[in-house]
Amino acid sequence: MTTPILQAQSLKKIFTRDGQSDFLAVDGVSFDISAGECVGLIGESGSGKSTVANMIARLLDSTEGRILLDGEDVTDAEARKIFRTVQMIFQSPQESFDPRRTLGDGIGESLLNVGQSRAEVREEVGRLLEAVGLSPGFAERYPHEVSGGQCQRAAIARAIAIEPKLLICDEATSALDVTVQAEIVALLLRLMRERGMACLFICHDIALAQDFCDRLLVMHKGKIVEEGTPDEIIQSPKQAYTKMLIESVL
């Protein structure tokens, strides 16, 4: 068997907050993602999904547990050590771009940081913008000068620029209008098939995850309470919580 792209082993996160009791946000989460596989992580708001995502992307330290990328232990690595392998798309597109820099600067930043020349990067940014359905002129725009959907397309261009093996989408469509949402989901699906990226698709809408994912993980209060293919989970949910999630959208 080949090594999975991602192995998360007993991840735990305790937030210590001044003047309040410690808060156990993630409690022993384990799962693997194989190359090219799309795994959905669903659960209501506050169940700890973003915390899991941030720990995997090394934007947040885990309290316990191990993270392996391509079999290599990166539990304590910095984000800049793993960014070639893992990229992330965030919930609010406008806030994910530096307000003082153009979209093109943001999209090309990782390429500059791996040593490409400015001219190469400029060309590549043009190609990436085209791949996500934007005209090359968007490279010169600032995040507040484009719509949410356009900005999220730019964020997708940024995430795929470095050709990561694993793309984490943390509620990448939640902040968008329903019609735009569908376009973005279609775009993500196409890009993942074309480029063979694996994906950790986080969302609170089980219907959306159902179309998108090969496998679903249901998260509740920091724990994974159920796991299976979308069909298994939707047709015969074992947990009352999962039933509730399904009923809330269907």
Next chain:
Amino acid sequence: MTAEPTVREAIVHKSGGKARLYIFGAAAILLIVGALFSESLCPYDPYLQNLDVALQQPSAAHIFGTDRYGRDMLSRVIAGSRASIFSTFLLVAIITVVGTAVGVFCGWARGRADDLLMRVSDLCLAFPGLVFALAVAGILGGGLHNAVLALAAISWPKYARIARSQTLAVRETTYLKAAMLAGCSTTQLIVKHILPNIAGPILVTAMLDIGTMMMELAGLSFLGLGAKPPTAEWGSMMSETRGLLQTVPWAVFAPGVAIFVAVMAFNLLGDAVRDYMDPKMRGR
């Protein structure tokens, strides 16, 4: 904020504060250019003593009169602008750079070094600034450079506070996370993403501080801890001539008015810049 703008708001902010920005900006530029070319602007040599014309009343030949050595006061006020304005700029530049560097470091590193530096800055902020500066200038000895150092030593914490809180805010933003995931080093994160995003409030504070610092420098010079005679500097000129207040008041008033005008111009410019940078005021 109320929906109905008050009359004052309507007048002051009718053009989003832009008119004020231009007027006081022009006044400040005039003062700076004047200070730059002060040598060629002086009608007389500001250091030339001529006891034949000592203590003259203001006249066409000597608009601000002359002092007890017969030096033309107008020339001395013009010549003094260089020391007063440029040493203030130097001072504000030092505290802005030092304070920002300390603040960004604290906000980024957090932990022990942050605690320590912030206690030091609390101490500085709690202490009456001019008293501390007096003590430091007293230890270092007089001279304009030492006065600048003394005031810098007590004035940087305000900037450190602002830079620290702004850095803490920016490090929590999504765009900083995205930059980390673009492979940026700490230096790149600070230079490319944090500094440009925290520069606004810091620069506004610096603009507003120019007037205050000019007063404090003049104050130290007045007390004999700044510029030394015969150097033309507004504070020390007032000190030199203060004994003549009852007989030849113009010799005291001339540098006094100069300080007043310059401080006002820079303060009003600072206000205008602050309002202009405030997005709520813009585009009104």
